[in-house]
Amino acid sequence: MKLTQLSALVAAAALSLSANAEPFYMIVPDGAVDNQTANTYQLGIDSRATSNYVDSDNSYDGTNASTFVTVNDAVNDVGVGTVSSLLGSNGIAMTANNLDEGMGDNWQLSFNYNINGVVVAVDNSGLPASQGIGAFYGDGVVDGDNLIKIYYDVLDINGNAISSRLVMNLEVLSSSGTIGNAVFNTAVDFTGVDVLAQSLFFFADGTNWFDLWTDGQPLPGIEIAARIDTNVDPQLVPTVAADGNTASRTNTLNGSVEFNPVPEPGSLALLGMGLLGLGLGRRYFKQA
Structure with missing residues (x-):
């Protein structure tokens, strides 16, 4: 080997x-209550996602767009989104109260991404509509590619972002999923982030994420794992470009992100x- x-x-x-969500909290400088969120188990996310496909094997015959994407085609996914909610242990969104900070009052977390993958066959036999195609992302190596960039935004009174600071990178290392669902296994990385990130994220026991990452344990670049679980629309047919060599599709997705320190x-x-x-x-x- x-x-x-x-x-x-x-x-x-x-x-x-690191399969189970570890509770965490954030200390934010622009809070409306006490600047500290309640212990959170997951982040609820919404995104506008575009998948761009390349007919790598020149198999598309130009007649039916639904047959454009085939196994081994290259795919590039780009998108933007926001963290829409902080989820408790029961999976229900938490709101601000007189004790804890809430998401979306004076601040928010937003993100964008640009990741590359390859189209693969999906077969979850025994499940309804269980066979089709999906995509695999990541190379299993922490090397600064396939990044999801997370930003801390300050909001005006209308909820519009007036400033954004990079506070975290999530590097996609591998992926899996079923028809209609995708799971991304990622590593938390703080390379190139704003100084705010040094005191923003904490596990429930008080462990500072930035310090944990800086210490470089247990493995450089994989001190904290993040698991992203999102829906996809397998029925959405891509639009084929005029040259017949590429195609793309765009839709709105939602999902969740959970974090865990690596053993x-x-x-x-x-x-x-x-x-x-x-x-x-x-x-x-x-x-x-």
Whole structure:
């Protein structure tokens, strides 16, 4: 097993070990109540998303747009959106009260993204309408590509953003999903962020996200994992460009984001040794 493959496996496994949402809160400088949110389990998100496809295998015959996208075609997804709500442990949006700050009064979180992937077959046999095509994103390596950029916006009295500061990057490392649903496994990264990010996000136990990331543990760039779960519209037919080589489709999506610290170094060391053992075992078996 190549070291690059092993690194990708360790990274993916580290993210998979962080499967449950860890509560967190934010301390904001422009609050309407007390500048600190309640403990939040997920962020509710809304986005305007565009998928751009390339007919990589030149299989499109120019007659039916619904057949343009095929397995192994390249796809580029771009979009913008906002965090619409802070979700509690029950998945219900929380509002501001006399004790806690709420989303959308004087400030908000917004985001944009530009990620690349490849079209793949989706088969979740046994589920209604379970077969079709989707897309896979990410290379399993933290290298600064496939970024979702999150901004802290100050709002005017009409709810319009009057200033925006970059406070977090989410790097897409892998993805999965079913027909009508997509899941992105990402790593939190604070490269190039505004100074505000140094004191904005905290886990419920008081752990500062920026400090955790700066410490570089347990793995550089994968100190905090984020899981994005969003709907997609598999029935939306893309619009084919005049040259017949590209196509795109745009629609409104919604979903949620949850965060979790990645397990301690000792756990990951054992995990890495286990994966390495699997790789060596496979190699030994082939040589026998």
